[in-house]
Amino acid sequence: MSSIDLIRMGVKNLWRRKLRTFLTVLGVIIGTSSIIVMLSLGFGLTEGFQEQISQWGDLTTINVHQRWVDPSMPGQEQAKLDDKAVLSFKEIPNVLAVSPTLETYGAVINGRYIAQIPIKGIDPDVMTEFGFETVEGRLLNNTDELAVVFGGGMKHNFWDPNARIWREPKIDLMKDRMSLTLNPNYGYEQPGRDTPNYKEYKIKSVGVLVEGNWETDYGIYMPIKEVQKLIKDKEKSENAKPQRGQSESQYQQINVKVNDMKNVQDVQETIKSMGHEAYSLNDQLESMKQTAGIIQAVLGGIGAISLLVAAIGITNTMVMSIYERTKEIGVMKVIGASLKDIKRLFLFESALIGLLGGILGVIFSYLLSFIINHFGASFMGNFLGTGGESDISIIPIWLVFAAMAFSALIGIMSGYYPARRAMNLSALEAIRTE
Known part of the structure; x- marks a missing residue:
């Protein structure tokens, strides 16, 4: 048949x-x-x-922090987040870019309006690799001085501390004249309390990021060398000693960009084996x-x-x-x-x-x-x-x-x-x- x-x-x-x-x-x-x-x-x-x-953030970015070491345990050495660590992370397979970061807090002043925000220092050369996109202006470059890139949601973060009724102000992040202070209590000062004499810096807005990312929407970005200078000025104003991770040789955090989401776990385990703490949103996703x-x-x-x-x-x-x-x-x-x-x-x-x-x-x-x-x-x-x-x-x-x-x-x-x-x-x- x-x-x-x-x-x-x-x-x-x-x-x-x-x-x-x-x-x-x-x-x-x-x-x-x-x-x-x-x-x-x-x-x-x-x-x-x-x-x-x-x-919440980029699924291919790993946040590296300094691992805590019990000082009472002998023979334990703390791995430092310094330039040497940055170079070692760049040599890991499937790593696309590495950027140390520094962060401090202050306030942006726009006339009678203010916005308390985190000030984040980043390596301008790798902003594109880390997925930063601007809806206006451009990203940072290494020649910028007191230049900032605003998060996409920052226009909603300004308010008038003297107003009895809150009304959302009309803010143009690119054209308005603005200044920056590292006074964390600006707008909340209490009479009779001594306040350090913080400097006020005239800043230039060079770009505004695309809105929609919770990690980047609320804050401003500056070249890391500029943030290091601001932190030094803040410490002088407060007569404070340099905090760990805020010196020129050590960083608070290092961000590592991986080329593909499927390689994040392998790179993260490699970083942990070097003695650092590593976290990514991939952990929660898994x-x-x-x-x-x-x-x-x-x-x-x-x-x-x-x-x-x-x-x-x-x-x-x-x-x-x-x-x-x-x-x-x-x-x-x-x-x-x-x-x-x-x-x-x-x-x-x-x-x-x-x-x-x-x-x-x-x-x-x-x-x-x-x-x-x-x-x-x-x-x-x-x-x-x-x-x-x-x-x-x-x-x-x-x-x-x-x-x-x-x-x-x-x-x-x-x-x-x-x-x-x-x-x-x-x-x-x-x-x-x-």
Whole structure:
């Protein structure tokens, strides 16, 4: 029997019993769509977690801090965050850029309006690599003096300390004349209390960052050498000793930019082995992914039960088909059909049921996914805090092909026992049955 004859006969047999074939295919459709939709909810949850955390900062940036060492424990040396550490981090594979950072606090003065903010020193040469983008102006360069780049949300951070009713001022971060003081209590000074004589610096705004990143929205950025000078002036005003990590030889923190999110964990472990503390938002994302994976496994298991029921339905259909076609099977054997041909015929019919159910199940899954995303996206956005932009159900293309292949495989497995039974029928007994 040729393959074309086998296909023609298999399709004819299924079409002859349309209602039973339809009901069997319907079971596969329900089972396949259940698995796809259930897994897609897990993928949507993972994507929502990633979108939420990406708003907190860059997922490919590692924050390196100085590890605390118990002074009472002998023989322990504290790894320093200095220029030597910066060079060693640059030599780690998959590291794209490294920038030491210094941070202090002060206030930006714009007429009668003020804004208390963190002042962050960064290496201007690597701002592009770290993903800084401006909506106005430009990024910093090494020749800038008392030049600042404002965070995207800084225009909402100004207020009038003397106003009785708060009104959001109209601030132009690029054009307004502004000054900077390192007085952390500016605008909150209490009468009768001595306040150090902090300097006031005229600053020049060279750029405003894109709004939407919680890590960069509220604060100003300056070249690290400028922040070092400001910290020295602040210490002189306060008659304070230099704080650890704020000298020219040591930094408070070093940021390491990795070329790909999948390499963050390896680079982070390498930095920890050097004696430093390293943290990235990837740590929290991995924890959330594990939670989403557990939920996805549970949902997938529920969907798998539906497909198991569909597999039982295919087996039942094929067994019933054997009882109804006993004489046909006997005639095929008498006229010379091989046992292999009979087995292939029944396996083809069961595989066709599984594949057809898988294809229609995929189409039905996309329809369900569209409905879920259309009516449930706002709920997911409120739950994750992403503003309703996340899809609840995400169906990757590989899941589509995997589902169709799996449903066809389920069909073949379900038809294997009926096919073996058809092979073992005696030709004479089969003909004599009817």
